[in-house]
Amino acid sequence: MPQMDHVSSLRRRYQAMPNLELKEAIIAECADFISASLDKKEIKDRISSSIDSEFWQQFSEILIHYYLKRYGFDFSHPPSGPDFKIKYDDTTIHVEVITPKPEGIPSYWINHVPGTAVSFPHEEILLRWTAAIKEKAEKLLGKRDGSTKGYLEKGIVGPDDVYVIAVNARLLRGFSGMWGQINGISQFPFAAEAVFCLGPMQVKIDRNSLKIVDSDYQYRAEIIKPNGIGVPADTFLDQHFSQISAIWAVDLDESILVGRPQPTAIVHNPSARNPLPIKVLPSQVEYVAEAFEDAYKLMSSVGICAADSGFETSEF
Template sequence: MTQVFREGVAATDPAYINLRDSDSDPARAARELTESLWLRYSPYADDHFLDCIPHEFDERFWEMYLTCSLLELGFDVHCPKPGPDILIEADGGRVWIEAVTPTSGALGHPDAIPEPQFGKAGRVPEEQILLRMRSAIQGKYETKYREYRDKGVIGPDDSYVVAVNGCQLHHAIADDYPPWIAKAVFPIGGLQVALDRESLEVAETSYQYRGVVEKCSGSSVSTDIFLDQDYRDLSGVLYSKVDAGNPTARMGDDFILVHNPLANMPLDAGLLGCGKELAVRVEGDHGVIEDTDWNSRA
C-alpha cells in the first residue's frame, strides 16, 4: 500500500514536510500514527486523498482521525461520494458529519488571530478565535449542507454535524471553560461573580451575555446561532484540537460535542460516549449549561 509520507513528493504544506523530513522522535511517532491510521482509513478515503495530504496535511489528517475514531468507538461508518465526509448510523438514525480545519487567517488581516509572542505576557485573542470558528461553521452549513440537502444526499430526517478542528488556530491550547466552540454558537461571554454586600462571599456566578463579536471593520458577527431558527438543521458541532504530533491516549478523548437545543433532528444524549458533551437548557431569558465528561466515567 502507498504510504502517506513519500520521498520525492513536491509537498507544499509545512507540517507534512517537517514530519516527513525530520529524524526526531516526535516526528517519527507522528509518522507512525499517521501511517497506522491510513491503513484503517484507506477504504473510506476519496481518490484524491494521497494527492491532497502533502498540501493540506492538518485538514486531511483530521478527516482521517475523525473517521478512525468513530470506527474505534464501534459506529457503522460510511464515507459515500459525493456527500459530507462521514455518515454514521446509530439507533436507526443517520448522522452526517462534515469536517473542517479553520486557519488563523491571512497574515496581516486585521481579524486574523495573531501569533503568540513566546516569553511575553499577552492577551488571548478570544474574539478573533470565535470569528474563525464561527466562519468555519457557517461556511459548511450554508454551502455544503444546503448543497447536499438540495441534491437529496442528506434527507429531511438526517442529523448534520460540523466537526471543527482547532489545531491551526493560534492560542488553541489556552481554551478554557466554557470551551470556545460553545461560545461560537451560544451567546456566552465572560464569567461574572456577584458578592454578598455584607459577608463579601460569593453569592452567585454566571456568564455575561455576548450575542455578537465585533470585527475590526466595525461590523458584528452573531454568536447565538444555536438560538437561531435559521440553524435548526444543524444538529450540533464537534470540536477537537488534535493533530498528528499531539494525539490523546485514547482516540475520541479530545472530542467536545455541543448540542443544538433547537435542532429539527437533535442528537441523542451520550451519542459518542467519549470526550466531553455540552448542552444548554433554555430557561426563560437565560440558559443553564449542562456538561458531561465521559472521560471521567471511563
C-alpha cells in the same frame, strides 16, 4: 523534478519527529483512510501538501476517521456531501469536518516566543469558530439568499438525518501548538460561545460592602470584527439552524494515534429538529441547554471517552 508520493511526503513532514512509533502510526492511519475512500488521488495530494491548512484539513478527517473506528462505529465516506455517514440504530448521522485557518490570530499567539507573556486572543479565535460553523451550516442549508443550494435541498442529507459539524481547532493553538485548547474566555468551549451568545464571566459587587453578591455570564449576541462589522453568535438560538444537531469541538493532533488524550466536547442544539443522541459520538464532555424560565441553562455531563483521559466534569 518528479513529485514525491504521499508516504515520502509524510516522512519528510515528520522527519524531525523522534517518536518512530508515532511516525509509523501516522503513515498507517493515512493508508487506512485512503483505502476506505473513493477519491484517493485528492486525499494523497492534500496529505502531500506543504501548506499546513491544506494538510490539516485532510488530516483532521483522518483523525476523526480513527476516532470513529476506535469506538466501533459503522460509517462510510460518501462520494459527495458530508465527510462521514454513520449508521446508529435507525439513525443516520452525518459529520462534516472543518479545520479553521489561523487567519486574524496574532503572531505572538501562534508563534509564541518562550519566556514572553502574552494575552489570550479569545475574540480573534472565536471569530474563526463562528466562521467555520457558518461555512458548514451553509453547506447543509445553502445560502440564505438562495444563491447556493445545500445538502438538504440537493437530497444528499435527508430531512430526518442528524447533521453534526466537527471543528478541529488544531491550527488555532497558541504557544507554537504545544497543547490543545477548545475553551474560550468563559471557560466553556468556543463552540458554546459561538452558538449561545455566551460571553465572559462577570461579577456583581455591592457598592457599600464591596463584596461579590452575584456572578453570571455576559450576553454576547455578536463578536465585532476588526472592520467593525458584528458577527452573530446565536446560531442555536435561531430556528433557521434547527437542522444542525450539534457541534463536535475537538483539538486533535497526531498523538491521539498513540493514545494521548485530546480535548473534545459536544455542544447540542436545543432547537434541533433531529437531535444527536446523548453519549453517542466520542467526547470528554457534552453540553445540553435546558429551557429554564425565560432562558436556557447550559448543563454538562461526562462524555463516553472521559474515562480514557481521566476527565471529570459536573453540572454548571
